Every structure is written in structure tokens, then in C-alpha cells.
Amino acid sequence: MLDTRKCDVCHNIGIFGKWYQLKTIMDQPGQNNCVSCRVKSLAVETLNSQELSVLQTNCAGARYRKGELIFRQGNLSSQITYVKTGLVKIHKQGPSREQILMLVKSPRFIGIPTILGNKIYQYSASAVESVEICCIDTDIFKTMILRNGKFANEIINGLCKDELRFFERSINQMQKQLHGRIADALLYFSEEIFESDDFIMPLSRAELGDFVHASRESVTRVLSALQRNGCIDIKGKKIHVLNHYLLQTISQKG
DNA sequence: GCATTAACCACAG
DNA sequence: CTGTGGTTAATGC
Numbered sequence: 001m002l003d004t005r006k007c008d009v010c011h012n013i014g015i016f017g018k019w020y021q022l023k024t025i026m027d028q029p030g031q032n033n034c035v036s037c038r039v040k041s042l043a044v045e046t047l048n049s050q051e052l053s054v055l056q057t058n059c060a061g062a063r064y065r066k067g068e069l070i071f072r073q074g075n076l077s078s079q080i081t082y083v084k085t086g087l088v089k090i091h092k093q094g095p096s097r098e099q100i101l102m103l104v105k106s107p108r109f110i111g112i113p114t115i116l117g118n119k120i121y122q123y124s125a126s127a128v129e130s131v132e133i134c135c136i137d138t139d140i141f142k143t144m145i146l147r148n149g150k151f152a153n154e155i156i157n158g159l160c161k162d163e164l165r166f167f168e169r170s171i172n173q174m175q176k177q178l179h180g181r182i183a184d185a186l187l188y189f190s191e192e193i194f195e196s197d198d199f200i201m202p203l204s205r206a207e208l209g210d211f212v213h214a215s216r217e218s219v220t221r222v223l224s225a226l227q228r229n230g231c232i233d234i235k236g237k238k239i240h241v242l243n244h245y246l247l248q249t250i251s252q253k254g
Numbered sequence: 255g256c257a258t259t260a261a262c263c264a265c266a267g
Numbered sequence: 268c269t270g271t272g273g274t275t276a277a278t279g280c
Contacts, residue, residue, distance in 0.1 A: 178260070205269065215261055220270055236269090 034059065039084045039107040043154035051144065058137040064127040070110075073124040077114045079135040083107060086131030087193065087202055091210065092123040100203075100211040102166065103128070105193055112159060115141065128202045173213055176251075181212040182222045183251040186232065190241050197241040226250075 034040075034056040035049070047055065061084075064070055070081065073092055083106040090110065091100045101123060104110055114121050115138050145152040172184050185208065190197055201208070205223075206216040214222075226232050231247055233240040241247060 216269085217262080217271085218260055221260090224270080 037084075041082065041107060041109060041154070041158075043109075043151050043158070046148065046150035046154060047144070051148065054140065055136065055144075058140040059134050061132065061134050064131045064133065066127055066130055068127050068131075070125040070127060070131070070133065071121055073121050075121050077111060077119060077121050077138070079138055080109060080115050080141050081111050081125075082109050082134040082136060084132040084134055087128040088125055088131055089128050089203075089207075090123055090125050098210045099213065100207065102162075102169070103188075103193065103211075106131070109155070109158060112155065172251075178212070178214055178218055179222055179225075180251050180253065181214065182208075182219065183226070183231075183247050185212050186226075186239070186241065187244075187247055187251055189239075190244075197244070199239055201237045201239050 034044070034052050037044075044052075044055070059082075064086075070088065071077065083104060085106050087106070088104040088110060089100050090102045090104060091098060093099075104125075110125055111121070114123075145155060173181060176184065189199060189201065193199075203211065204216075205219045209216045209219045212219070223232075223234060226247075227234050229246075231241075231243050231250070233242055
């Protein structure tokens, strides 16, 4: 089933269940207008004008620069955060090392499990690129879930997709060895995050290591091995996928 | 045993 | 922050 509504900003057609793309115009900082917001989530789109104005008086926008912490594991959560633009990493300190659990492409809610489950953040979120977010008051958010079934439904849809994606990634991480995991990560960036064969890797080698559960040196080695066999071309942070098929094979065979 | 995989350490741009 | 090389421990054939 396709949702053929067009985004009035970038004119991309939204695929059913997927947030609209947004590549340009943002609301002015500090001047929140939920009614005219260009990056409403599917959930927020189900709200009527009265609910929207309630939302508007209970949320605030903020900007974070590359590398800044949005919230920290162990802190008390006070509001739910909606990422309007930019890329965010969800990470957690494990017993031995830091692990990047997932990358979140905007626009998207983060931190819902914390609000509805444990009040203490069980993980941290940081800006990978410069990021714009909206903070919504927890109680208002909960009230909307209780009162508005459609809103709740969209929220649940989002959480389910997250979980499925996470299961998929878990299998990859657990059953593949390094070459496969890195090939996976490259495909993930190329296909899901940037939707292009040419992109600028926003993570450092060390962060990429945290993402695929490997040391920074190993990441470097595998990357240059992939370059040697003509899979990809690397110039610093610029990555060009030359042979998608080969990359997929490596990803599948581990 | 020998080969492979990947982490750790050290050093150099 | 990155790339390389040497070393080492674990695992597989």
C-alpha cells in the first residue's frame, strides 16, 4: 500500500509508514509552530487543531552541534524528544566498551521506551551531524496516547519497525565476522541513510568500530581491503560504493 | 602443527 | 584522527 501524499517542501513522495523526507526549510529556532511544522511525524499528523495547539504550548525546539550529547544514560528523563533534522546515534556504555546501538535518521522520535518503560535513560543519544530537535512534555505525550488511538497507533508502528530492524541487526552482528559486519554497515549507510552510492561517512573509524563491534584498527584494515578488491573507493571520509553486488555477497557470506 | 581472525600496542603522519 | 606493522590469543582444519 502506497501513500502518495507529497511532501510540500522537498516534493518527495512518502512511502507508507515512512516519515517524510525533509531537506530544506526549517522553522526558526525558538519559534515553534507545530501547526505549520514541516516535519510532523505521522503520529502528530493525526492530531486535530486543538490537540496541535496543546502540543505547541508544551514543546520546545533546540539545536545540537556535531558530537553534542542530547541525553545521557543514567539521567532522569523529563521529556520525549523528536529529531527534526540531522542524524543521531543511540549508544550505550557496556561492561567493556562503548556500543552504538542504532543510528536514527530524522525525522523521528527517540527515547519513547524510556518514557513508557523506565524513567531513567538506559542509553545515551548524541548528534552525529548538527541536529534540530523538539522536546515534548512527557505528560502531554502520554495524554495524547491515552486519548487518541490513531496517534498511539502510529507511535506503536514506529516502535515495532524499530524492533524488527534491531532484530535484523542483532543477527548480523552475532553471526557474521568482521568483513560481513562492515559490508553490512556500508550497505546500511548507502541504502538507508543516504540512499546513494556516494556519501560522506559521518562516523570516525573508532565510532564505526563501536557500531560494528570491532576495534578501530580492524575497521581501517577491512576498509582498505575492500578498496583493494575494488568494492569501494575511499578518500578520507568520502566513500563511493563501486560494486554493490560484491558488497552484498560479502555481507551475506559473513 | 599451521592458518586465520581480530584485538592490543606502538609509532608516524 | 588515521594508517601500518608487529605481537598475541583463540579457534579451526
